[in-house]
Amino acid sequence: MAKVLIVDDSKTSRRILKNFLTQFGHEVIGEAENGEIGVEMYKNLKPDVVTLDITMPVMDGVEALGKIKEFDKDAKVVMVTAAGQRDHVMGAIKAGALEFVTKPFEENILKKVFEKICV
Numbered sequence: 001m002a003k004v005l006i007v008d009d010s011k012t013s014r015r016i017l018k019n020f021l022t023q024f025g026h027e028v029i030g031e032a033e034n035g036e037i038g039v040e041m042y043k044n045l046k047p048d049v050v051t052l053d054i055t056m057p058v059m060d061g062v063e064a065l066g067k068i069k070e071f072d073k074d075a076k077v078v079m080v081t082a083a084g085q086r087d088h089v090m091g092a093i094k095a096g097a098l099e100f101v102t103k104p105f106e107e108n109i110l111k112k113v114f115e116k117i118c119v
């Protein structure tokens with residue numbers, strides 16, 4: 001059971017992710033539509049896990065990851081990626097992302113990733 005912050009500029013992606021996570025027994029305690037808002041919400045809400053979409057306006061997921069890690073080096077961050085984002089993925093690994101999930105979300109993969117993180 002984890003308290004999760006979802007950061008994604010796509011309302012549809014946030015809804016789908018929230019539905020899955022809620023179904024798995026997690027609690028979505030906040031949603032943000034870009035990295036800048038996401039970082040602020042992370043500081044205020046202190047979630048157990050934050051999901052960061054990579055491509056977002058204002059501040060993308062990789063930059064937000066850096067700022068969140070700066071604030072909390074133990075932050076558990078799941079990056080949300082789309083196809084063709086290998087460079088960003090490498091950057092996120094270096095910056096300390098814990099896991100990656102790819103859009104479109106697959107229930108089984110998402111479930112496993114969160115089970116692994118929440119032990």
Ligand SMILES: [Mg+2]
Pocket residue numbers: 008009010053054055056
């Ligand atoms: Mg996006």
